[in-house]
Amino acid sequence: MKKTIIFSVMSAFLLMLLPFSTASAAAPTPEGQEDEQQSTTITRDGTQPPIEGDEETFTGDVTVQPLFEANEDAPISGGLVTFQPGARTAWHTHPTGQRLVITEGTGWIQEEGGPVEEVSEGDVVWFPPNVRHWHGASSDSTMSHLALTGEEDGEDVDWMEHVSDEEYQKGQANDEEEQREDASWSEQQEQVTLISAFTAVGEMDSLEEAIHEGLDSGLTINEVKEVLVQLYAYAGFPRSINAINLLMDVVDEREAEGIEDEDGPEASPIPEDSNSIEMGTEVQTELAGEPVEGPLYDFAPVMDDFLKGHLFGDIFARDVLDYETRELATIAALANMGGVDSQLQSHLDMGLNAGLTEEDLEQVITVFESDVDQENAENVDELLQETLDNRE
Numbered sequence: 484m485k486k487t488i489i490f491s492v493m494s495a496f497l498l499m500l501l502p503f504s505t506a507s508a509a510a511p512t513p514e515g516q517e518d519e520q521q522s523t524t525i526t527r528d529g530t531q532p533p534i535e536g537d538e539e540t541f542t543g544d545v546t547v548q549p550l551f552e553a554n555e556d557a558p559i560s561g562g563l564v565t566f567q568p569g570a571r572t573a574w575h576t577h578p579t580g581q582r583l584v585i586t587e588g589t590g591w592i593q594e595e596g597g598p599v600e601e602v603s604e605g606d607v608v609w610f611p612p613n614v615r616h617w618h619g620a621s622s623d624s625t626m627s628h629l630a631l632t633g634e635e636d637g638e639d640v641d642w643m644e645h646v647s648d649e650e651y652q653k654g655q656a657n658d659e660e661e662q663r664e665d666a667s668w669s670e671q672q673e674q675v676t677l678i679s680a681f682t683a684v685g686e687m688d689s690l691e692e693a694i695h696e697g698l699d700s701g702l703t704i705n706e707v708k709e710v711l712v713q714l715y716a717y718a719g720f721p722r723s724i725n726a727i728n729l730l731m732d733v734v735d736e737r738e739a740e741g742i743e744d745e746d747g748p749e750a751s752p753i754p755e756d757s758n759s760i761e762m763g764t765e766v767q768t769e770l771a772g773e774p775v776e777g778p779l780y781d782f783a784p785v786m787d788d789f790l791k792g793h794l795f796g797d798i799f800a801r802d803v804l805d806y807e808t809r810e811l812a813t814i815a816a817l818a819n820m821g822g823v824d825s826q827l828q829s830h831l832d833m834g835l836n837a838g839l840t841e842e843d844l845e846q847v848i849t850v851f852e853s854d855v856d857q858e859n860a861e862n863v864d865e866l867l868q869e870t871l872d873n874r875e
């Protein structure tokens with residue numbers, strides 16, 4: 484008797500449970516849609532089972548968590564799709580387009596004919612109607628996205644062929660290219676640091692090596708030349724002219740060896756009606772963060788004119804190098820010259836104003852430690868700490 488009651492209660496319970504869970508996993512019936520339209524509905528987390536991505540429409544491990552179906556009032560369905568590294572959709576289109584919100588990880592997407600683009604958490608993607616595309620994880624990261632897909636005549640996707648490994652691997656090539664670009668930028672920074680440090684003290688053998696490596700890293704001949712021209716204002720004409728002579732010899736030697744170094748753009752001519760002092764005051768104020776004045780300039784006003792008009796006007800305003808690079812060169816030269824802590828500290832501050840990061844300046848210290856001078860490296864380290872404290 485007791486057993487029978489338990490059995491019948493359980494049967495009733497199972498009977499209630501089964502149709503309910505089946506209904507929630509399947510597409511809602513028209514009646515279900517009406518219900519949803521007429522009352523507030525909460526679909527509880529975990530009540531809609533995830534679906535493995537079909538191998539006809541996906542490559543690799545893909546899990547689709549259905550969230551909501553399209554209905555008459557809002558003809559857009561929502562799903563959370565998780566791709567394991569290397570996994571992606573096949574090529575496909577959507578009749579009314581699709582929005583993706585990347586919720587986790589890093590992925591690759593591509594519109595046919597366009598580049599493979601990297602997307603990561605927080606990025607939002609729009610694929611217009613009927614544009615062939617694919618989306619997936621990158622080769623070394625998972626990626627999850629919320630997919631909001633419009634429906635037309637009950638259809639929301641038209642599947643096509645798989646994305647081949649060759650097509651997919653173009654994302655990999657992009658990543659490597661970006662990494663190479665980053666690497667070459669910091670390599671160029673390192674060489675500007677070395678070229679400037681050795682020019683300032685006339686260490687010609689080390690300078691020769693740094694010029695070679697600078698050109699190898701992709702600095703143009705005119706960029707290296709411009710660093711050396713600027714340094715005359717800090718290290719004097721003799722050091723600057725010796726270094727430019729050396730650059731000339733190195734360029735000839737490399738040309739004779741068949742190495743093709745790029746000349747790169749030359750400085751644009753300064754407009755005829757421009758006034759060096761006005762232009763230089765603007766540059767100096769921008770880099771210093773405030774107008775530069777003080778008793779020294781009252782005592783020797785001509786120095787103020789030379790600094791503003793010549794250094795910041797005629798030299799800094801030339802467009803071959805950006806302010807970041809000019810400040811990097813100045814910092815490295817002053818750091819190796821010694822006895823100019825006050826100027827070095829000003830330029831550490833101006834470098835940060837120009838866009839050099841704390842990491843860039845720490846790299847200067849590392850380069851000094853390994854290739855220039857240990858004591859000068861420690862000095863820059865101390866001055867940088869003071870500069871950063873003052874800026875807070």
Ligand code: MN
Nearest residue numbers: 575581610618
């Ligand atoms: Mn899509």
